């Protein structure tokens with residue numbers, strides 16, 4: 579852990595815990611590296627639903643080509659922060675009000691169904707709009723964390739349904755078809771993602787040729803893999819970029835866009851808390867933490883162990899023995915009255931004591947913003963942004 583992060587984690591008083599700590603410098607460096615690894619022709623959008631914290635978005639605004647939003651709320655939020663940046667609006671079940679909002683000023687609308695296309699024509703008035711048709715291609719990205727395509731799903735159009743959409747588009751000059759959008763899954767590593775990109779582009783070109791369409795854009799989605807079991811094994815952006823560069827030589831004139839979320843912000847966030855109690859039950863050790871999955875739902879949602887570091891706190895102000903687990907597996911739970919409030923299960927530790935601090939890593943995406951905050955009415959975590967200005971070196 580970087581010393582400034584450690585200083586921040588030791589910083590908050592116990593009543594300030596739990597805390598979310600976002601390392602903005604780490605985020606900037608990571609975003610810069612990703613952008614530099616990609617060919618110039620590849621446009622990079624950030625999928626705001628992964629984490630729409632305004633300070634994170636502002637950092638990302640310097641390194642991405644635009645944002646992908648999935649609701650009218652996200653659209654308003656991102657547009658307020660970035661009046662001039664390109665925004666793509668996707669996602670199922672767009673309401674007439676959301677489509678009208680899109681007509682006001684998104685750079686691309688990702689159309690999910692023929693019905694949505696018809697609905698769009700009723701709110702456009704005299705405006706026109708640039709659209710991509712989202713296709714659920716019969717491609718299987720292999721074993722992935724979250725499949726949204728290549729299988730029955732509510733996302734996008736079947737290839738056979740595209741022709742009816744083309745007919746609607748042909749009849750309405752306000753609808754400008756720019757190309758296709760294909761986001762099939764999340765959790766794909768670089769070699770698999772490259773294979774997928776190759777298959778998508780090949781399919782897209784074949785389809786466009788057969789329909790005499792001048793295909794100028796394909797958005798190949800996000801879903802770049804993040805490995806919670808191995809935080810150091812990150813998506814290989816360098817080889818992904820090189821592979822895309824090679825692939826795109828066969829597709830002159832085509833703009834390719836990607837829209838990752840998790841792989842961009844996940845590493846910059848920490849959820850920091852303290853151990854309230856260490857207990858034993860039926861021979862197993864449990865550490866009860868301040869906070870829980872109502873702040874960090876990720877491990878419950880994904881059924882994984884959230885990676886963590888123990889930050890020992892050596893003072894123990896109580897006159898009675900300090901509860902502890904020593905050289906044994908411990909299950910880290912929160913304060914909720916449900917057996918599902920587990921952040922990490924049976925993880926071997928050398929020593930874990932009541933009063934020690936725990937810093938959960940990889941809490942920068944789909945963490946606070948996907949959690950059920952109000953369940954049990956515990957106080958919300960404090961939020962700290964580790965700024966880009968130099969931090970005094972008062973590391974304990």
Ligand SMILES: *Cc1c(COP(=O)(O)O)cnc(C)c1O
Nearest residue numbers: 625761764800801802838839840
């Ligand atoms: C969620 C989503 C993304 C981002 O997925 P990540 O796994 O966070 O990279 C991109 N595009 C669409 C359409 C999505 O639904």
